[in-house]
Amino acid sequence: MKRQIPLALVFIFGWLMLALYFIPLEGAQKVNENMLDWTSIIGIFALALGIWSLITVNLDRIKHKKRDWQYSFITLFGLFGMIIFGLKFGGENSMFQGQESYMFRHFFNDILIPIYSTMFSLLAFFIASAAYRAFRARSALASILLIGAIIVMIRFFPFVAEYTRPVADWILNVPNLAAKRAIWMGVGLGIVATGLKVILGIERAYMGRD
Amino acid sequence: MNRKVMIPIASIIVFIGFLLLKFDFEAVDSSQALWDAFIVTAGGFLTLMIFSFLYRDNPFYKFAEHLYVGVSAAYWMCVGFWSNIVQQAIPHLSPWLSEALDQPFLGYKWDYWIPIAFGLLLLTRLLPDSLKIGWLSKWTLAFIVASTAGLLMTANLKANFISQISSTMSLPLLPDWTGFGDFVSNFDLSYGGQFIKMLSNWVIVVGVISGLVYFFFSKEHTGWFGRVSRLGIWVLMVTFGASFGYTVMGRVSLLVGRLTFLFRDWAGIIS
Structure with missing residues (x-):
């Protein structure tokens, strides 16, 4: 029961999804769309499971006073604050209007977005320092890597962009495209092979150990 | 007072100072003005807190990091709940729940x-x-x-495999070809010229094939196969370099955005 039913479900739904793609009937396409809706609805339950896990992990850290336990209060404050402002109750004049509420939008625009974009912008410093250490023209291949990166980077410099842009565009649109196509083909085949392994029950890692 | 107490108190004082600077004292709705000032000040402070990681891991960075985890988890939960459960599922499940959540009932x-x-x-x-x-x-x-x-099998087979092969193999190796004489008399080295177009298409076809040969591990990379594979590495290296350069510039662009926010929108130092 514990292993056979999940394996049977994977086999049935896997083949069904594959078959529905190739059946050019309106009914089949409707079932396909419905099943995609199902997946997104189930995804919310999975998200709820993740939220529950986040709450229990942080409560556990506070309870046992683990390292940096004080910051768990901040996480829980942010979590519950956002959830409360994401609720909808109290009529039209209430401040709790779900996704449309003023506070919910401002939490997103003025707390989430600044942190998110600043975190990614920090990578500019780390990537530059990594490049300084790694980019040494020790061999022909390393030199090609270095030259490719430099040409693409100086494409954005306003003083020289006029001269470097055609070369950089050519690199991005031609050799870059060629290698990426080779990689995508490999990825495409890899996904098909893995998908088949999952549907046929050869790959069972998703079921865990017990 | 030790540093552990002094730093948070000083931070709160600076925060209140900035809050007062941003507060519009002439606003009609003072509570709204206070909230607006708070949210802009908080955005600036959070940006600085994250930047403080450049010095080293510190309590300010940890504060912003933990706040981000909580807020983003809740944000995606709320967005998912309203769009997938309330707007997608409930209108097909129950007229009573649909009415309670202000959604039109769309039939069972x-x-x-x-x-x-x-x-x-x-x-x-x-x-x-x-x-x-x-x-x-x-x-x-x-x-x-x-x-x-x-889903991924069919989507990837189409987008990543069949489409890529067809796009590569349908490239004309002699674009706009009207004869050798025309080619020589109209020869130009500009970006849109016939020679560059031809060269580009050859590079793409040869690059894709050599790249694939490099990833083919069922045959030993020796002889002509090894030479093609070596060419594949060269093409891959150009790609990795270009991707790296592009990523760096993307991050720099984000950095410029954050610095503009800090110096123009928040601190008002530049116009």
């Missing part, structure tokens, strides 16, 4: 109970171990894995 669709049932099965993981029904959540996992595998 009994099959929408299936994902709800699968979702509830997933939540059996939260029940105490003594009940011994947590394994039912694997049914839901099985459904998610199966539908994702089925």
